[in-house]
Amino acid sequence: MTLVLKGVMQSPVTPLKADFSPDYDTFERLVDFHVRTGATAISWPHHKAESHNLTIAERKALGEVAIKAVAKRVPISIHVSALALEDTFELARHAQASGADAIIAITPYFWKYPSEAIYDYFVKLGTTFDLPLIAYNSPSYLDGVEFTGELTKRLIDKLPNFIGMKEASFNSEKFFEILRAALPLRPNFAMIAGVEYLLPSVSLGGAGSYSSAGAICPNLCIELYESCASGQWERARSAQYKLSQLWMLFRDQYPSSLKGGCVIMGRPVGPTRPPLPTASNERIKFIEKRLAELGILDTEPHGW
């Protein structure tokens, strides 16, 4: 139960074949690539892994591949959020049985419900399973449904296995509200920025990030974290400004453009499932131009 998360954690995309079926071999290679290029933990399938576009059976099968590919080198958490909570609990059961090190879950999708329902949901998840539990806060995608500092405190009091939060509001006030509620009660509680906004979050006391651009530029991600952690703020700013430009490039219809970028880096991961578009050749050319302008092509690994 002593799982302490920090640094640049990677949440791989889901490689697909031309017919949109899961590409297990490439997935294994991608997970291995992340571990070899410095990921301090792996977490799959976040939304960038098209979690919503995979069937529950596919999520289980791919989850097993990921756990096997990581091979205990770093901790791996499984994202269990699904539209129906029945499926969420089924995915969590499967994650535990398959040897995952933790589970991560967002506040339930679509419905509007009181704060108390968020509490009940996470208590049920955290008490049904022994695995360490990471919560995921993303108010802008869930129409304002969100964690508060107070709710976080109550869950920490109740759940010894509640170890961290993926916080994706990208907002100083929200991030710091939760952080300052959590850390006095659980000093190792990991406040993890949703994508690599490490400069504004680590300076506030954050532990690290789940990466968006890690499949493109792992070196830059690690440089940003290392310079924040060692207080080299000027160097951190220059890395953060670049990564922020990349996030702007990838953010829309995420992860279509990210997958397009992987082609440029010699690590093709195939198309994106509808309703998300697959990056066109034109789009890939544009991404290549931006990657060149940002110096990514010269400083990051090409191929596997």
Place this chain on the structure above:
Amino acid sequence: MTFKFGLAHAPLTPFENGRIDYAAYAKILDFHTRHGAEALALPMHAGESVSLTAGERQQLLDFAIQHVAGRIPIVAHVSEAGTEIAASLAAHAKKAGASALIATVPYYWTPPQHMLVEHFEAIGKAGALPFFVLNTPGDMAGVEFPPKSIVELIHKLPNFAGLIDTSLDWQYMIEVVTVARAERADFQFVSGTEYMISASAVGATGLVSSLSSVAPELVRELYDLCRAERYAAARPLQEDAASLFRLMRDGGVSALKAAAALVNRPCGDPRPPLVALHDKDGLYRSMSEAKTFNKEPRGWS
């Protein structure tokens, strides 16, 4: 024509019997000048700018400039709904001797982006002083000044000097710093709230502080630690600032004025439609939870 923002205080505007109380305002200006302000920005929203007539705003600015008499620079806030009205306030501010101008998007209208650029261009040209846009979507029905428009305004307005931000949105903040400085290397990014750690880390070089009316020492110390990039050391102060910020955001100008009265610097009640805060004891208890609050000055000295 340069103006480096630094730590600016946003003073309250005192009223007595519904009129601006200039005797009290003189004391307020002196207090801020002695307690860490490197500049004064007035009248900001915390100074009830929106509840003052155009004539009052001009008179208030004239008074402040004469009273402060060059001890520190005065920045004039000239936001208005109508472009011409804002532009005439800006022209007056320049004549009166202000050092810089601040304006946010037009009140009430929610204009498209190109109109925002035209609005700001007209104000900046009329004022011909270093011009700062105040981005405060939470106060302005969600209207923000987008990075693309910032670049456009940089091209159109040579005196567009920087942006003051209260959005606290990392995506926006970093995008602004990145794209604006690519166009104008000395473009200033200024924090409009006391969430100074993250703002400073991403590149803010100044702060406009409303909390300075009640906690000037905390604001000064937090600001200095952040400018020295000592963020870990700044964190306990940031916690206190976050507590006070929340109280004052929830209670607005009414809470700020009640808090000022509680520390023996009475500024009267806010003007209608704002209503005075009645639970002053409750406010005091909440403020006292900020650990540094008992070290703050009481009274005008």
